[in-house]
Amino acid sequence: KLPNLELLDLSGNDISGSIPSSWSGIVDMFSLNLADTGLTGSVGDNLAGLKTLQLVELKLAGNQLTGALPDPWSGPQVVNLDVSRNSITGSAPGFLGNSYLRSINFAHNQISGPLPLEWTFLSYLEEVVASGNVLSGTVIPQDFTKLTSLRTLDLSYGIPTASSVPPLTFFTKLTTLENLNLAGLGYDTELDANWQDALLNLRSLNLSMNDITGGWPYGASSGTGFPSLEVLDLSGNPSFNPYINDLVDRLV
Template sequence: MEGLCKLINLEELDLSRNGFKGSLPACLNNLTSLRLLDLSKNDLHGAIPSSIFSNLKSLEYISLSYNHFEGSFYFGSLFNHSRLVVFDLSSNNKYLKVETENPTWSFPLFQLKLLLLSNYTLNWPSRVIPSFLFRQYDLRVVDLRYNDLTRDVPTWLLDNNTKLEYMSFESNSLTGVLDFRSNSKHFHMFLLDFSSNCIHRELPPFIGSIFPRLEVLNLSGNALQGNIPSSMGGIKRLKSLYLSNNNFLG
């Protein structure tokens, strides 16, 4: 892979779904014209050096998912990448620690459309939801499954990102209530998953009216109470509905 580092005018590098082994070569930082970097679904291991992206300010798309990285990765190293719209670091192991809060930055220069960052030791030991998300307003896909995140359910993500299509916080430790706004409409949302958390109290009675085009709704494995709202019947496109392992009545 190091031989590719000499292609300094390269704009797209897609080596996904191969059998590449070893660590990320530091010389990738020479590819200053790179817009797309996809090394997903290989057998790469070792650390992801934060410095590897320091010169790659043209990057719009980064996918390093489904490898075997270890050590720590500081997400703040990407905050000056104003063109970045896709970041995919989905995983099937817990050996990589991802830190978004240290060092502390005021806000990122990018506006992401896709953030896939599942199955990590994320922001340990605080386990907070990445605070930079408060400054994101164009998200379409958010996948933060299996990260053991705590604090209240981040319904504010829906308020800030009206074009959200897919949002999953499955298998975390989120608490609080589903505090959706009654006058909001999320016409683009087709999958909403807060399963296997610690969400309690009742479902909003108007939940069906604010997600009219939802296809998958998974709220199983929480501590929800009360009745299942009749407004659910208004979600005409619903294909999969999971409400098991709660405390519903009626």
């Protein structure tokens, strides 16, 4: 027994099987990393044995977990959750009652439907990574503009149906964003002229592997540029014509 254990990192080992139910007795554990350990079985069953723990961080990435995430959420009340690179299906849970959640990463699964409206009540939410899924419907609720702590949003290669892809103009409303990844979503339009004025905090912008047309727009108040931008990826847009000198002039 390890009654005083607070942090357990077994990532990269081969433990296979499911999380033992006896782990529910490690009541002081606040961080558990079981990424890339060969876990199998239902994600709901694996989480059931952890729901009594006061975990702050839970990493189950890179395993062979199946089924849907429990909704209503019956897992531990975590702050940082990473279940990426599994075979999880169904829709994303609303996480009602998990008000301190800051980071959600379910990239590269088979999660469908929209991002839940309930997430707009997660006032501390900073990061959503949903790339490589099969999201559909109204993927991002309009009320996501209420998430004043949101810093990172990654939807790349995660919305296979063109009619479900949010218009580029929507993202100008998410003014707190620092990292935005919209790669591989099939955009075939020009960039919105207000981007440079609205997204002043943006540090990283990935619009690669789309079909964006035109050139780089001036902001509504010409010359503002992106004062915080450090990384810009526009590769794989054959119809985009940036005129490189003009692009640099507009970014500085």
